[in-house]
Amino acid sequence: MLEVTFQxxxxxxxxxxxREFIQVINGEIRNTESNLTVGMISALLVQVGRVADAGEDxxxxxxxxxxxxxxxxxxxxxxHDYDYNERIRRQFVDILPLDLLIINHVEILPxxxxxxxxxxxxxxxxxxxxxxxxxxxxxxxxxxxxxxLDPDWRAAGNIQxxxxxxxxxxxxxxxxxxxxxxxxVSGTDYCALSTASKRPSLKTLAAALLRTxx
Numbered sequence: 001m002l003e004v005t006f007q008x009x010x011x012x013x014x015x016x017x018x019r020e021f022i023q024v025i026n027g028e029i030r031n032t033e034s035n036l037t038v039g040m041i042s043a044l045l046v047q048v049g050r051v052a053d054a055g056e057d058x059x060x061x062x063x064x065x066x067x068x069x070x071x072x073x074x075x076x077x078x079x080h081d082y083d084y085n086e087r088i089r090r091q092f093v094d095i096l097p098l099d100l101l102i103i104n105h106v107e108i109l110p111x112x113x114x115x116x117x118x119x120x121x122x123x124x125x126x127x128x129x130x131x132x133x134x135x136x137x138x139x140x141x142x143x144x145x146x147x148x149l150d151p152d153w154r155a156a157g158n159i160q161x162x163x164x165x166x167x168x169x170x171x172x173x174x175x176x177x178x179x180x181x182x183x184x185v186s187g188t189d190y191c192a193l194s195t196a197s198k199r200p201s202l203k204t205l206a207a208a209l210l211r212t213x214x
Contacts, residue, residue: 002032002038007026017051023047025043027042038112043103044102046102048099048100052082069102075188076192088192091186092192094196097195100135101136104138106118106122134194137185
């Protein structure tokens with residue numbers, strides 16, 4: 001049986017706004033029959049409603065977690081506001097809650113790849129933590145190109161044309177996550193889904209993966 005075990009840490013005393021209003025979620029994907037770790041997943045739950053109620057600056061809260069996370073604010077929210085911007089509202093017309101669940105990282109160990117385990121883990125993460133979220137977002141990035149944008153990055157031996165292969169690998173990932181309901185956000189490198197829209201259930205997704213991967 002495949003399962004994901006989530007670990008959360010929440011401070012009981014006053015803390016920095018980024019820790020107060022952004023819940024860090026780490027998950028270990030395991031096969032309980034063999035007691036083997038299959039992979040890892042991490043996510044961030046940005047509690048936009050609580051930030052608004054507290055009168056905190058949403059950008060400062062998000063950017064305080066990391067500058068990379070701050071880019072989500074620019075892509076998804078109105079400047080100096082707590083609401084999603086017009087581009088997002090046009091593409092995802094049925095957004096209701098304001099909270100944002102960010103799928104930060106998904107990695108399946110090489111021995112367990114090509115079975116769709118990452119899709120199942122993301123789907124379950126949305127089931128558990130996405131109820132009060134208007135959107136779930138991610139930025140698909142091929143792990144073989146980790147640090148690709150750094151000036152000192154050097155291609156691995158099996159990468160012959162980095163620019164072309166990076167583009168192809170990124171498009172392949174976008175198509176992969178589309179199976180779980182994610183769509184490319186217009187004008188950005190991010191993908192997102194509205195929790196109010198119908199998406200494949202875990203059972204439906206597992207059955208489809210069994211047909212294609214089994």
